[in-house]
Amino acid sequence: MTTANVTCPLCEACCGLEVTFDGPVVTSVRGDTDDVFSKGYVCPKGASLGALHHDRDRLRTPLVKRDGEFVEVTWDEAFAEIEARLRAILDEHGRDAVAVYAGNPGVHNTALALYGRVFYKALGTRNFYTAGSVDQLPKHFSCGYLFGDPLSIPVPDLDRTGHLLLLGANPLVSNGSLMTAPDTRGRLKAIRARGGRIVVVDPKRTRTAELADEHHPIRPGTDALLLFALVNVLFAENRVALGQLADHVNGLDEVRELARPFTPEAVEGHTGIAAAEIRRMGLDLADAERAAVYGRIGTTTQAFGTVASWLVDVLNVLTGNLDRPGGVLFPLAAAGQPNSAPGKRRPFAAGRWRTRVRGLPEVFGEVPVATLADEILTPGDGRVRALVTVSGNPALSAPNGERLADALGRLDFQLSLDVYLNETTRHADVILPGPSPLERPHYDVALYQLAVRNVANWTPAAVGTELPQEWETLLRLTAIVTGQPTAELSALDDFVAAEVARRSGVDSALAGDRTGPARLIDLMLRGGPYELTLADLEATPHGVDLGPLRPRVPEILNTASGRIELAPEPITADVPRLAAELGAAPSPLVLIGRRHLSSNNSWMHNLEPLVRGSNTCTVQVHPEDARRLGLTDGALANVGSAAGKIAVPVEVTETIRPGVVSIPHGWGHGGDGTRTRVAAEHAGVNTNLLTDETRLDALSGTAVLNGIPVEVSPVR
Numbered sequence: 001m002t003t004a005n006v007t008c009p010l011c012e013a014c015c016g017l018e019v020t021f022d023g024p025v026v027t028s029v030r031g032d033t034d035d036v037f038s039k040g041y042v043c044p045k046g047a048s049l050g051a052l053h054h055d056r057d058r059l060r061t062p063l064v065k066r067d068g069e070f071v072e073v074t075w076d077e078a079f080a081e082i083e084a085r086l087r088a089i090l091d092e093h094g095r096d097a098v099a100v101y102a103g104n105p106g107v108h109n110t111a112l113a114l115y116g117r118v119f120y121k122a123l124g125t126r127n128f129y130t131a132g133s134v135d136q137l138p139k140h141f142s143c144g145y146l147f148g149d150p151l152s153i154p155v156p157d158l159d160r161t162g163h164l165l166l167l168g169a170n171p172l173v174s175n176g177s178l179m180t181a182p183d184t185r186g187r188l189k190a191i192r193a194r195g196g197r198i199v200v201v202d203p204k205r206t207r208t209a210e211l212a213d214e215h216h217p218i219r220p221g222t223d224a225l226l227l228f229a230l231v232n233v234l235f236a237e238n239r240v241a242l243g244q245l246a247d248h249v250n251g252l253d254e255v256r257e258l259a260r261p262f263t264p265e266a267v268e269g270h271t272g273i274a275a276a277e278i279r280r281m282g283l284d285l286a287d288a289e290r291a292a293v294y295g296r297i298g299t300t301t302q303a304f305g306t307v308a309s310w311l312v313d314v315l316n317v318l319t320g321n322l323d324r325p326g327g328v329l330f331p332l333a334a335a336g337q338p339n340s341a342p343g344k345r346r347p348f349a350a351g352r353w354r355t356r357v358r359g360l361p362e363v364f365g366e367v368p369v370a371t372l373a374d375e376i377l378t379p380g381d382g383r384v385r386a387l388v389t390v391s392g393n394p395a396l397s398a399p400n401g402e403r404l405a406d407a408l409g410r411l412d413f414q415l416s417l418d419v420y421l422n423e424t425t426r427h428a429d430v431i432l433p434g435p436s437p438l439e440r441p442h443y444d445v446a447l448y449q450l451a452v453r454n455v456a457n458w459t460p461a462a463v464g465t466e467l468p469q470e471w472e473t474l475l476r477l478t479a480i481v482t483g484q485p486t487a488e489l490s491a492l493d494d495f496v497a498a499e500v501a502r503r504s505g506v507d508s509a510l511a512g513d514r515t516g517p518a519r520l521i522d523l524m525l526r527g528g529p530y531e532l533t534l535a536d537l538e539a540t541p542h543g544v545d546l547g548p549l550r551p552r553v554p555e556i557l558n559t560a561s562g563r564i565e566l567a568p569e570p571i572t573a574d575v576p577r578l579a580a581e582l583g584a585a586p587s588p589l590v591l592i593g594r595r596h597l598s599s600n601n602s603w604m605h606n607l608e609p610l611v612r613g614s615n616t617c618t619v620q621v622h623p624e625d626a627r628r629l630g631l632t633d634g635a636l637a638n639v640g641s642a643a644g645k646i647a648v649p650v651e652v653t654e655t656i657r658p659g660v661v662s663i664p665h666g667w668g669h670g671g672d673g674t675r676t677r678v679a680a681e682h683a684g685v686n687t688n689l690l691t692d693e694t695r696l697d698a699l700s701g702t703a704v705l706n707g708i709p710v711e712v713s714p715v716r
Helices: 049-054 075-093 104-108 110-123 137-147 184-193 207-211 223-236 243-248 252-259 264-271 275-287 305-318 369-377 401-408 470-481 489-504 516-526 534-538 575-583 623-629 677-681
Strands: 002-007 016-022 025-031 063-066 069-072 098-102 128-130 163-167 197-201 214-216 291-295 386-390 413-417 430-432 453-456 544-548 590-592 619-621 636-640 645-652 660-662 711-714
Touching (some): 025 049, 075 386, 075 413, 075 430, 098 110, 098 369, 110 386, 128 369, 163 223, 163 275, 163 305, 184 197, 184 207, 197 207, 223 252, 223 264, 223 305, 223 575, 264 275, 264 575, 369 401, 470 489, 470 516, 489 516, 516 534, 619 623, 619 636, 623 711
Parallel strands (some): 098 128, 163 197, 197 214, 386 413, 413 430, 590 660, 619 645
Antiparallel strands (some): 063 069, 619 660, 636 645
16 A cells, blocks of 8 residues: 545645555545645545546546547557647648647646647737636736736735625635635634634525625626625725735726716615615625635626626725735745736736737737637638647537537637547547656646635655656647647757746746656746745645735836736726616516536546436426426426526425526536536536526626526426
8 A cells, every 4th residue: 555645636625635556546535734825624535536547437548530430540640640730730721720728637737737838829829718718817907007016916814804895706615716615614613713703795595605694695797786786885884994005006997987877776776785784794894804806707707707807896995994804815836827927918908909800809919709700600811720738628618508519510620638538539630648647747827816725835746657757748839830740849849948948037947857847837936936846845745825815006016107006997898788677677587607516617528427416417406486487396497598498307305595406516527429428327417508698797708607597398
């Protein structure tokens, strides 16, 4: 028996795990009680790491499609196919004829996070899409204009706050999102144990809402109205108190004027929350000694996702809780994240280019996946003819998945880096697999920047593999798209390391004979704020605790003024559209998504331990609506929208607000040509068949996934 300590790479919580092996076989996965961050916590996803490692459906050999069928080939044969077909498209049609879709798992993979950007830059396409435009670009957009950098995202100081207002977030199930926080349940319980208060705003009584002191079942899609009403209350009651931020804020008067129409009385009929309750919520927030406002997917995947994301931090500023212990603070990552070097980059700006067909804006270097099908299906110069997917399944996760799936079938060439033959990769011409999480080293480059405590942990590969590491695969692809297919990978890796060293302000020779991600992480640590090296982390397998979050204003600010821009025109320009909602009639029945503790989008549904019990794909309906619509628990219902129609089993529950139905995302497995046995046996339905790709957050182009008008009826 051997034991390895690893950092779980399956969600944002970054929990420490203790993995036990009997030879090559994983026999147990437990929480690492000595981990400096998670202290022994483990969720069902982390405990399934062994099942993922041994999953017999996981690809271990490259596949090439020949005469409509996938065949196993050597790596050299796979790369020869890519060179011949991808290079031909690049040479004849240009860089923008190739699109990229990067999925959620890539964020949790050090090689993809570090070397993916090398490949994407070398490819040079403006048609770059990620899962971010499905659920989080509004937060990057708002923080970019508020603070000058789309990665400068403040997170709640959970361990010291006394009042936590959560909107559209269910961290007891998600384990945090844009907020890296293992054992969120324990942290929230600690808030109440020290006399604090937790307030949840959500159309559904989630697990987090059940733990909270109060729950407000808001009408979906109206969070921006509620948030503006809270801002209105603070000004009307003379409760704005910037505190230590007073000398660092522009735009206070503009926000006051913008908030005037959004009184509690004006929004109560739309939000479903009484004016008196809204006023009390605002005053409670102002009265709290240490408070934090946090909004997540429920606030970003709606028609006013960017405005709602902006208003979350406007409230944190107006109450003096931004950049204050117990409020929301900016983490300081050990590996020298971009927001650690303000003033060295241009301030954030969106819309540097727009998409060919619908003119949707670029945000944070990517364009909305809601228009990917348009770019493939619409003839003309610049049409997308080839697609590279990297650990993503947009056929299930992108809006109007049926139209996108049709578009994928019309590509001239598709390359997928993935470990599964799934609903998206079945359309590929070449699939390149990668090692399992236990077969590769790991350092959470992205997520430590969002952690509720500053920590660092390096995980060496727990077991060996005959598969190439993904950084090697990406460098080989980089060589192909730059026209140097015979280039030595070691020389390319040296070039990448030299550039990382330059940006980090250190000598690349300091990393010695290290290669790949280990060298890059060592250089980033050396150039970071804590004088750490990779050797320091290797000597501390349970992680290094770098202390609680601390104030970082004004050093964090990268706006042109060097101040917090509370009323940036690119955001406030959308306020009149929101104000117009005050005169609109709400839809009688709307759809929202939901997630389960044992699920993380589509890519974890092929693991037997995670598709048991209550992790099922149903449409949740309130008893009042069930009676009105003639729905029966367990029977099938038709759910239709402007985009499509699906049949799904009914689950009658009082946990959902009347007038709202809920279907989880990431399901709809088992199409022709897939090889995911467990997922196919628990197929469910793809809720994104109901998502209209033309209904977007106007500023970021993020698809509206919550608050979709629907009709529901029994299947006869």
